[in-house]
Amino acid sequence: MEAVQGCILLRETLLMNRSIKVRLNSNGIWCCRLYLGRNINGKIIQPYASFPAAKTQKEAEELANMWASHITSDGKVKSTQLTDLLLEYVSIKRRNGASPNTTRQHEGFIRNHINGRLGKEDVRSVTSSLLTSFEQDLLKKGLSRNSVINLHQFLRGAYNYFVSAGICDYNPLINVAKPSREVHEAVSIEEWGFAGISTLINSRITTAIQENEFNSRVVCAFAAWLSLVTGMRCGEVCAIRYSDVNMLYKHIHVSGTVIEESYRKPYRRESTKGKRSRNIAITDSDISFISDYMKLQKSHIAFVESSTPLISLDGSYMRPTSVSRSFTRMRRTLQLPQGITFHSLRHTHASWCLASGVDLKTLSERLGHADPATTLRIYSHLLPGRDRGAAEAFGDALRTIEQREF
Numbered sequence: 208m209e210a211v212q213g214c215i216l217l218r219e220t221l222l223m224n225r226s227i228k229v230r231l232n233s234n235g236i237w238c239c240r241l242y243l244g245r246n247i248n249g250k251i252i253q254p255y256a257s258f259p260a261a262k263t264q265k266e267a268e269e270l271a272n273m274w275a276s277h278i279t280s281d282g283k284v285k286s287t288q289l290t291d292l293l294l295e296y297v298s299i300k301r302r303n304g305a306s307p308n309t310t311r312q313h314e315g316f317i318r319n320h321i322n323g324r325l326g327k328e329d330v331r332s333v334t335s336s337l338l339t340s341f342e343q344d345l346l347k348k349g350l351s352r353n354s355v356i357n358l359h360q361f362l363r364g365a366y367n368y369f370v371s372a373g374i375c376d377y378n379p380l381i382n383v384a385k386p387s388r389e390v391h392e393a394v395s396i397e398e399w400g401f402a403g404i405s406t407l408i409n410s411r412i413t414t415a416i417q418e419n420e421f422n423s424r425v426v427c428a429f430a431a432w433l434s435l436v437t438g439m440r441c442g443e444v445c446a447i448r449y450s451d452v453n454m455l456y457k458h459i460h461v462s463g464t465v466i467e468e469s470y471r472k473p474y475r476r477e478s479t480k481g482k483r484s485r486n487i488a489i490t491d492s493d494i495s496f497i498s499d500y501m502k503l504q505k506s507h508i509a510f511v512e513s514s515t516p517l518i519s520l521d522g523s524y525m526r527p528t529s530v531s532r533s534f535t536r537m538r539r540t541l542q543l544p545q546g547i548t549f550h551s552l553r554h555t556h557a558s559w560c561l562a563s564g565v566d567l568k569t570l571s572e573r574l575g576h577a578d579p580a581t582t583l584r585i586y587s588h589l590l591p592g593r594d595r596g597a598a599e600a601f602g603d604a605l606r607t608i609e610q611r612e613f
Contacts, residue, residue: 227275229267232257237267241275254278260371269299273372287374289333290326293317296365306476307468316358320345331375335382338362342383352386359385404541408432416499421507423520427533429500430518431552437487438556438574440464441527441549446475449501450513454494458486461575465524473524475516485575557586 442464462484
């Protein structure tokens with residue numbers, strides 16, 4: 208009996224102190240073999256796993272370490288609760304660069320929805336029918352379709368990872384139908400008084416420049432103006448630096464966003480939501496306005512350099528949530544509908560561009576959408592006359608052809 212316990216203790220020690228090495232097999236697939244010693248009969252315990260999804264040695268090592276951490280002393284994958292594995296998956300994603308907002312959302316899914324219903328389930332015993340029932344129940348309880356879709360995609364991505372790591376044999380989400388996404392139409396500028404908010408923003412900044420006044424209300428008003436004339440997201444506006452404003456070529460370079468985390472100052476991340484940088488053209492009038500604001504800011508900040516953010520009181524980055532709350536106070540001043548947010552300025556910019564005849568591809572690039580389909584989905588309701596125009600254009604072309612034939 209003591210010999211058996213000694214073997215088990217030895218294998219557990221090997222598991223705790225293992226060094227996972229991966230290699231390419233004859234088929235070009237990353238794999239590894241974990242040596243755990245011998246059983247009481249003298250047979251070598253050496254479980255094997257391959258990782259077809261791994262494209263690099265680093266990815267293979269990450270998957271191998273997760274697989275090995277769930278191997279028992281007899282070389283089998285141990286029973287693991289879904290919640291524990293999901294939290295481990297979120298931690299891995301965070302280390303690999305997932306944004307704090309994404310991490311918070313995923314942790315919220317686990318805490319508020321998954322833990323109570325599925326958390327204690329063995330990750331390998333969860334079925335497609337159970338997940339379908341789970342998602343339908345969330346919809347019945349009033350969780351929005353878009354939230355359920357995001358949760359569905361989170362679980363699907365996690366299970367893909369578990370399968371890649373050899374913890375599960377298949378992904379049950381493959382057979383679960385994803386709910387259709389809700390289409391939220393962008394608020395039309397006519398509905399919330401564009402003229403009023405535009406006048407308020409401009410007068411606040413102009414007065415501040417004339418009276419040499421510089422405070423958070425002025426900075427946040429300038430942030431709102433910048434979003435209104437460029438369509439930038441709040442985090443992108445807060446990340447714009449002096450070096451990003453090109454006076455010569457008349458554009459603003461957008462290549463980052465400001466991130467907020469608990470117990471940490473806001474900081475700039477060198478990528479936008481769409482994961483790619485872009486240049487947004489501005490007018491001579493815009494350049495003049497920005498130049499006047501820069502002069503005002505420089506007169507109140509001790510040291511300004513090329514990396515100094517425009518949306519700043521002291522040379523450091525401001526929290527996007529603070530800028531957004533300041534805009535909410537502007538909204539109340541004008542007695543605008545409660546649903547109007549800082550992000551509505553971005554929608555307003557897009558609405559005016561479409562009304563002025565800007566094509567969807569150009570607008571998509573200006574807004575930083577991943578593809579024009581996203582732009583079309585959000586703003587298609589603002590193009591009711593385009594179909595009529597297409598019909599008339601085809602009719603004109605057809606009549607021209609008929610006239611030639613006769």
